Structure formats: C-alpha cells, structure tokens
Amino acid sequence: MALIAFHLDSRSGVPTYLQLVQQVRHAVQLGILQPGDQLPTVKEVVTSLAINPNTVLKAYGVLESDGIAEGRRGQGTFVKTSAPAPLGDDFGKLRRSLRQWFAQARAAGLDEQAIEALLSEQHSSARRVA
Amino acid sequence: MNAAFSTHELGKRYGSQWALRDCTLEIPRGSVTALVGPNGAGKTTLLRLAVGLSRPSAGSVRVLGLDPHADAAEALPRVGFLAQEHPLYGGFTVAEMLRVGRKLNPAWDDEAARARIAELDLPLKKKVRSLSGGQRAQVALTLTLAKRPALLLLDEPVASLDPLARREFMQSVLEAVAERELTVVLSSHILADLERVCDHLVILAVGRTQLVGPIEEIVASHRLLTGPRDDAGEVARMHDVVRESHAERQTTLLVRANGHVYDARWTVHELDLEEIVLAYLGQDAARRREAVAS
Numbered sequence: 228m229a230l231i232a233f234h235l236d237s238r239s240g241v242p243t244y245l246q247l248v249q250q251v252r253h254a255v256q257l258g259i260l261q262p263g264d265q266l267p268t269v270k271e272v273v274t275s276l277a278i279n280p281n282t283v284l285k286a287y288g289v290l291e292s293d294g295i296a297e298g299r300r301g302q303g304t305f306v307k308t309s310a311p312a313p314l315g316d317d318f319g320k321l322r323r324s325l326r327q328w329f330a331q332a333r334a335a336g337l338d339e340q341a342i343e344a345l346l347s348e349q350h351s352s353a354r355r356v357a
Numbered sequence: 358m359n360a361a362f363s364t365h366e367l368g369k370r371y372g373s374q375w376a377l378r379d380c381t382l383e384i385p386r387g388s389v390t391a392l393v394g395p396n397g398a399g400k401t402t403l404l405r406l407a408v409g410l411s412r413p414s415a416g417s418v419r420v421l422g423l424d425p426h427a428d429a430a431e432a433l434p435r436v437g438f439l440a441q442e443h444p445l446y447g448g449f450t451v452a453e454m455l456r457v458g459r460k461l462n463p464a465w466d467d468e469a470a471r472a473r474i475a476e477l478d479l480p481l482k483k484k485v486r487s488l489s490g491g492q493r494a495q496v497a498l499t500l501t502l503a504k505r506p507a508l509l510l511l512d513e514p515v516a517s518l519d520p521l522a523r524r525e526f527m528q529s530v531l532e533a534v535a536e537r538e539l540t541v542v543l544s545s546h547i548l549a550d551l552e553r554v555c556d557h558l559v560i561l562a563v564g565r566t567q568l569v570g571p572i573e574e575i576v577a578s579h580r581l582l583t584g585p586r587d588d589a590g591e592v593a594r595m596h597d598v599v600r601e602s603h604a605e606r607q608t609t610l611l612v613r614a615n616g617h618v619y620d621a622r623w624t625v626h627e628l629d630l631e632e633i634v635l636a637y638l639g640q641d642a643a644r645r646r647e648a649v650a651s
Contacts, residue, residue, distance in 0.1 A: 235553075240629070242573070243553060270535045277528040278553045279389050280535035 229267035231260060235276055243278055247286035248293075255295060255306060257318075262308040266296060361386040361421060361508050361540035362407060368415035369402050376402040380416070382559055382569045384542060389534060391551050392544040393634055394561035395641060400544040401441070403561065404510050407542075408438045420508055434464055437506030441513040443497040447486030451479055451496055458500045470503035473529075491522025495529065502533050509533070511543040523547075527554055552576075552630045560634060562641035572630060579633045582610045584623035592620060600636045611636045 231254050233247055241249075254260040267275075272283045287304045290296035297307045332342050362384040369377045377399035384390050392400050405411045406418050409425035409432075418425060423432035445454055451474060459465045474481065477495050485493060494514065501509065511530070515523040531554065533539055545551070551558075551572075558575055560568040568575065579599070582592060586608050589601060596612040603609075611628070612618075618625050 237553075240627070270532060273531045273535045274528060276553075277524050277531060279556050280531060281387070281389065281556045282553075283535075 229271045229275075230264055231267065233267065233272055233276060235278070244282045244286040244289065247272070247283065248289050251286075251290055251306075252295065260306050262306050264306045265302075266290075266304045266306070268303050359386060360384055360419070361388070362419070362510075362542060364403070364406075364416065364418045366416035367403070367406065367413055367418050369399070369406060369411060370414040375414075377406070377561075378415075378563075378565055380561070380566050382566050384540065384557060384559075386540050387534075387538060388557045389531070389541045389555045390543070390557040390559060391555040392542055392559045392561060393546065393548070393551075393638075394544075395638055396546070398561040398563065398641075400561055401512055404438065404512050404542070404544060407510055408436055409433065434462065434504065435507045437501040437504050437509040439497055439501050439509075439511045439514060441516065443494050443514075443517075445485045445493060445497055445500075448484060450482055450484055451488075452481040454485060454496060454500060455481075455503075458503055462504045464505050466503050466505050469505075470499050473499045473502070477529075489522070491518050491525065494518055494522065494526050498526065498529055502529075507538065507540065509539055509541045511541065513544055513546070515545070515547060548631045548634055551634075558630075558634075560637045562637060563645060567637050567641070575633060576628070576630055578613055579628050579636075580612055580614050580618060581626040581628055581632075582612060582618060582623040583607055583626070584610075584620075588622060592618070592623060599633075599640060 231250070233250055235243060235246055239246070251260065251266060260266075266287065269280050269283045269287075272278065273280050287296060287298065290304070291298060294309070295307060296304050298304050329342070332345070337345070360383045362382075364380050364382050367377065367380040368375060380399070380403060392403065394400050402411070406413055407420055407425060409429055412426060420432050420436050425432050425436070446457070449457070455467070455470055455474070458470065459467050474496070477492075477499075479488070479492055479496060479499075485496065488496065494517075498514075509530070514530075515526055518526060527550075530541060530543075534541060543555075556572055558568065558570065558572050559566060584592075584607070586603060586606050589598070589608050589610060592598075592610060592612065595616075596614045596618065598610050598612050600611040601608060610623075611633075
C-alpha cells in the first residue's frame with residue numbers, strides 16, 4: 228500500500244501536477260515521508276485519483292529536479308537520502324506560536340476572512356523580502 | 358516519426374456536404390488527447406477515417422506512421438477503436454465475447470483480459486444484454502485493450518454512462534496508459550474533468566480544426582481582458598481575439614495572447630480550460646448563425 232494518499236482540490240486553480248508536488252513537499256517537511264521512502268507508484272496515483280499518468284510523471288520530474296526525490300530504474304520514485312530534513316524542534320515551536328497567534332486574533336475579534344486576509348498579506352510580503 | 362496520429366488537410370464529403378474539412382493535426386505518442394466539438398463537427402468522421410472505416414475525400418491520415426487503408430494489415434491490429442454505442446453481441450455471454458476477441462485478434466492477450474474481467478467483478482456467464490451500461494462499456498474496453506493496441510481511439514466513450522461508471526471507465530483507460538506505451542484519443546462533449554484526464558486538446562468546429570496543442574500551453578496562452586469600451590483595436594492587432602462582448606462602458610475580450618499583455622488599460626484574468634473551450638464552441642455557433650442568416 229502507498230505511504231501517502233494524494234488528494235485534489237479541483238477548485239483551487241492550482242494545476243494538478245503542482246498539487247502533487249506540494250503534497251510531497253509537505254509530507255517530507257512534516258516527516259511523514261522520510262529519506263528512502265517510496266512515493267506512490269504512477270499506477271497507484273492513477274487508480275486513486277483517475278488522473279492522467281503523464282501528470283504524475285511530470286510532478287515526480289519536478290520533485291527530482293528540485294532534489295527532493297529520485298527515480299530508480301524499474302523500481303519507482305523515492306525520497307532522496309539528501310532531501311531537506313524535516314523541521315524538527317523549530318517546527319513544534321513555530322506551531323505553538325502560531326496557535327497562540329490565532330487565539331489572539333480571535334480574541335481581538337477578527338473573523339475567518341480577516342484572519343485569512345492578514346495571513347496571505349503577510350505571507351506575500353515576506354516572500355517579496357526573501 | 359513521432360506522431361501516433363496525424364492528418365494533413367484531411368476532408369470527408371458526403372454528397373455535397375463536407376462532414377470534415379481541412380483538418381490538420383498531429384498527436385504525439387504517449388499522450389491522452391481530447392477531441393472536442395459540437396455535435397456534427399466531424400469528430401466521429403475523423404475517428405472513422407483513422408481506422409479506415411471510410412476513405413478521405415481530400416488530404417491524408419496516418420496512424421502510427423501508416424496509412425489505415427493502404428497499410429491496413431500492418432496498422433489496424435495496433436489500433437483499438439471503440440465506437441460510441443460500445444458494440445457487442447447482446448446474446449453472447451461475457452465469456453463468449455472474450456472467445457470472439459481471441460479468435461479474431463492475432464495479438465490477443467487472453468490472460469490480461471480475464472484478469473481485468475475478474476478485477477472488475479464482471480460475471481462471465483451473464484449475457485451482455487443483461488449487463489448495466491457501465492459494465493457493457495467495461496467489457497467493450499477490455500476487448501479493445503486485449504488487442505494490445507499502441508493507439509486507442511474512443512468515440513464519446515462515457516456519454517451514455519452515469520458519473521460513477523464514467524469515472525471507473527476513465528480510470529481503466531488511464532491505468533492502461535500508466536502500464537504501457539499507449540496513445541489515447543477520445544472524443545467528448547463532456548468538458549468537466551477534461552483537464553485531469555487529458556494532456557492534449559483538439560477543438561473541431563464546423564468540420565475544421567480550431568485549436569490543437571498541449572492543454573497546459575492552451576491554458577497558459579488564453580486570457581480574459583476587461584477594459585474601456587471601443588478601445589479593443591490595439592489589443593486585437595497584438596493578440597487573437599476569440600470572443601468579444603460589450604457592456605455600455607466596458608469591453609470584455611477573450612484572447613489567445615501572443616506574449617504578455619502589457620497594456621495597462623486592460624485588466625487581465627486567467628481562465629480555466631472549460632471556459633476557453635466554451636469560447637471556441639460559442640464562436641463556432643455564432644459563425645453558423647451568420648452562415649444561415651446570409
């Protein structure tokens with residue numbers, strides 16, 4: 228059985244192959260997938276999502292050129308042993324402070340939409356700086 | 358020769374009526390291509406020409422680099438064709454249908470066919486006419502795939518199926534693509550899910566090809582522009598206008614952009630595939646109305 232299950236959000240506007248790429252990245256960052264783990268086979272993804280196999284191949288190609296995964300001839304695609312390590316201790320800390328932040332935002336009377344607007348505004352300005 | 362299926366200025370005339378005209382396209386190996394167009398646009402005619410069921414009145418058609426008529430003995434065993442009505446013998450059982458397939462096809466893969474029938478839980482002893490529409494479609498697809506074709510042509514394969522059977526059918530097709538080298542061309546007027554299932558698109562309209570290419574490129578090159586009324590001239594010189602509409606103070610253009618749209622007076626919106634296809638089909642309908650009016 229595959230280690231992770233992909234899911235698709237057809238309303239997100241994000242191309243299917245990019246959704247697959249992001250989900251693998253997240254799984255690696257969260258430590259759900261570890262170096263040496265096998266990604267779902269093309270056939271498994273096609274069977275579970277009824278999508279074009281070329282889309283899966285494209286996603287895995289992107290992950291390979293980003294240094295996250297590697298194809299092994301005749302075996303499949305695996306998380307690279309040198310893939311970026313999961314976020315570890317920092318991750319827990321960041322998660323806790325974010326949770327606090329959400330509590331503060333609600334206490335300040337922000338609704339879901341306001342929270343989302345604030346988050347995406349900060350996210351995109353932080354990206355511009357980086 | 359890298360195309361699995363190609364036509365050059367292909368035309369088919371019945372009496373004085375052209376069912377298909379001036380159709381030029383090239384479909385790369387290993388792709389899954391949607392053939393889209395309104396009823397009567399020539400989709401079925403094109404597929405029938407591809408498998409040699411009819412002969413061109415003009416131009417040429419090649420499948421796997423071969424002429425479906427002159428090289429029929431070499432070409433046709435490698436081409437699978439499933440007609441819209443999923444033709445099977447209603448009085449035969451599923452097992453008998455498999456036997457027919459085995460007797461008629463030299464490269465028949467009986468093991469794979471039986472494995473598929475078992476996997477789909479299809480009853481071997483039941484007569485074809487007592488199966489559900491979805492089951493019949495799956496039996497027909499199993500027979501077509503057991504030929505081990507390199508090119509699979511499907512004419513409106515899911516038009517008669519309910520949403521679940523539709524998904525299961527496409528799943529089977531895509532699994533076959535994942536398992537081996539297989540090029541698929543399917544005609545459809547169901548636009549939902551096209552982007553998930555297909556990577557190439559051909560739009561046929563009034564019997565001519567309108568648009569051929571990788572879906573990703575098509576989506577990337579089409580944009581919806583809104584801007585000041587009666588200011589469209591400059592944009593229209595730079596880009597191909599597929600559809601335009603006017604409000605009192607605003608003009609909306611759907612364009613196939615040749616490069617970036619830099620004009621600051623226009624707001625640029627992205628489009629999904631369904632909207633793009635509908636714009637082309639709408640253009641076709643408008644042209645036909647004009648033809649009737651003149």
